[in-house]
Amino acid sequence: MRTALVLGTGLIGTSAALALVQRGVTVHLADHDPEQARTAAALGAGTDTAPDGPVDLAVVAVPPAHVPAVLADAMRRETARGYIDVASVKGGPRRDLEALGLDLTRYLGTHPMSGREKSGPLAASADLFEGRPWVLTPTRDTDTEVLNLALELVSFCRAVPVVMDADAHDRAVALVSHMPQLVSSMVAARLEHAEEAAVRLCGQGIRDVTRIAASDPRMWIDILSANPGPVADLLSDVAADLDEAVRALRALQSSDEAKRREGSSTVESLLRRGNAGRVRVPGKHGSAPRSYEVVAVLIDDQPGQLARIFADAGAAGINIEDVRIEHATGQQAGLVQLMVEPQAVPVLSAALRDRGWALRQ
Structure with missing residues (x-):
């Protein structure tokens, strides 16, 4: 993949564009709101100028209800060799495209299972999809070249491809x-x-x-x-x-x-x-969930506190599997809950106490 067109420069579209740019792909950006496309371009996600000719892959990153119309327009103008969308619903848009009589051999519905509470290009990040599932819903009619382009995009975004039926996905x-x-x-x-x-x-x-x-x-x-x-x-x-x-x-x-x-x-x-x-919820790295013990540490709300805890845990040879922070209401303090393997609890607890940390049950 050398060139791409991202149609829709919200959180998902801009994040994918940023990841593609990092891998040397020339990315063109378009949005119904030109100002949003300019914002994405200013963030380094590509250029908001139109491509001179067909690109390798068009990525439609608009809400599900608008996918059929945007895809149909892009395909009729032959803007790309392959087309994908990244909407969170797959069955309905495909049936709408079929009803329009479009050639769907060059189209593949996809859905990156990643997001944030915030939206828009300013919330975007090139690593948004890293390690996250990215669902692909090919059919028997999907062109192999389009599937390969989609897999290349998923790889560039460092996501994990998952193949599913569209309705099963929904x-x-x-x-x-x-x-x-x-x-x-x-x-x-x-x-x-x-x-x-x-x-x-x-x-x-x-x-x-x-x-x-x-x-x-x-x-x-x-x-x-x-x-x-x-x-x-x-x-x-x-x-x-x-x-x-x-x-x-x-x-x-x-x-x-x-x-x-x-x-x-x-x-x-x-x-x-x-x-x-x-x-049954997958645990760390998508593996089967494991049971961790919690070591709770009282900290002040000051710069460097978390870095010190992690450094002290590392010096003790303990791997922190997960971490949560529970803030104290109305106080400049909180509890850092360090999730570790059960056998690591006594070692980590002793090491942190030796370094002056206050532990809580």
Whole structure:
């Protein structure tokens, strides 16, 4: 791949363009908002001038509802040898393109499973896709050259290619992305008019659950409008679980001992089902999840604190598998939770104490 055209210079399009530029590809940028394309160009993602002729690959990075129209226009103008889109829904756009009577041998639907709560070119990064799955949905009609160009793009972005059927992909992202977005937003919505005294008690748990609720609503309306059926089916199942949980919790208020036992059993079953589902979430580097122990360290909110902790852990020969920070409400301090292999806990704890760190249980 020597040349590419990125149509849509938001977070995903600009990030892909930055990665391609780093690999020496000449990238042309276009957007319905010329100012956004100029911003992406100023960030080093390519040029906002039109190519002189057909490029090797056109990357359509617009919301799902606009993919068919943008792709159809690009293909009719023969802007590239191959065409892909990076929208988060795959089945619907392909059927819309088929209805337009286009030659789809040169088209491949793809979806990089990466993103951020922020959108737009200023949020873009060349390493956004590194180590992340990038779904490819070829059919028997997909031209081999187009598939190779898509694989080259995935390689340049240092992502991991995953081949799936388009409709299977849509059901999968409904489960792992679209439905969780709505549930997170619903939980966060409970905080909007909550008493200030209650909100001040927010800890890491509520921060984790509501993190993605900060996402752009306009972007999510586009996504959910393109995949409503699978998401509605999943929410219906969640609603059934919620109804069961409500009945069980009401039973726990009963004066009838048998009802309380039944309610407790139902709640426990729900929590254990959650345990079983959580275990299936891939762990570090996509491997099977592993059980780590936590070493919690109290730190001041000052420059260099994290660097010192990591350096001291490294000096003790301990690999930090993961890290989380829980901030203390209203204080310039917090807890750094270092996730390590169970056998590393005593060694790391002793080393950190020797270096003056205050550990917490």
